[in-house]
Amino acid sequence: MGTVKARKKFDRQFKIDAINLAINGDRSVKEVADSLGIAPSILYRWIRTLNEGKGESFPGKGRLGPQEDEIRRLRRELEQAKEDREILKKALEFFSKNGK
Numbered sequence: 001m002g003t004v005k006a007r008k009k010f011d012r013q014f015k016i017d018a019i020n021l022a023i024n025g026d027r028s029v030k031e032v033a034d035s036l037g038i039a040p041s042i043l044y045r046w047i048r049t050l051n052e053g054k055g056e057s058f059p060g061k062g063r064l065g066p067q068e069d070e071i072r073r074l075r076r077e078l079e080q081a082k083e084d085r086e087i088l089k090k091a092l093e094f095f096s097k098n099g100k
Contacts, residue, residue, distance in 0.1 A: 008038075015046045022047065 033040040
C-alpha cells in the first residue's frame with residue numbers, strides 16, 4: 001500500500017503573494033510554482049479562483065463565501081420544512097383516526 005501524503009494548507013496571504021509573483025514578475029508560472037514547492041496546476045487554480053472571486057477568494061478557515069453561506073442557510077430551511085411537513089402528516093393521521 002502507498003503512503004498517504006498530508007495535504008498542505010496555505011494561508012490567503014501566501015496565495016496572493018504567489019499569484020502576484022506569477023503575474024507581475026518576470027518568471028513563468030511554472031518557475032514560481034517550482035520555487036515555492038507547489039505544482040503549477042495549483043498556482044493556476046489560485047489565479048483562476050482569484051479572478052472569479054472578485055475579492056471573496058480564499059476566505060480562510062471557517063469563513064464561507066456568500067454563495068456557500070446562502071447554500072448552507074437554504075439547506076437548513078429545507079430540513080426545517082421537511083420536519084414541519086412530517087409533523088403535520090402525523091397530526092393529520094392522528095386526528096383523522098380519532099375523529100371517526
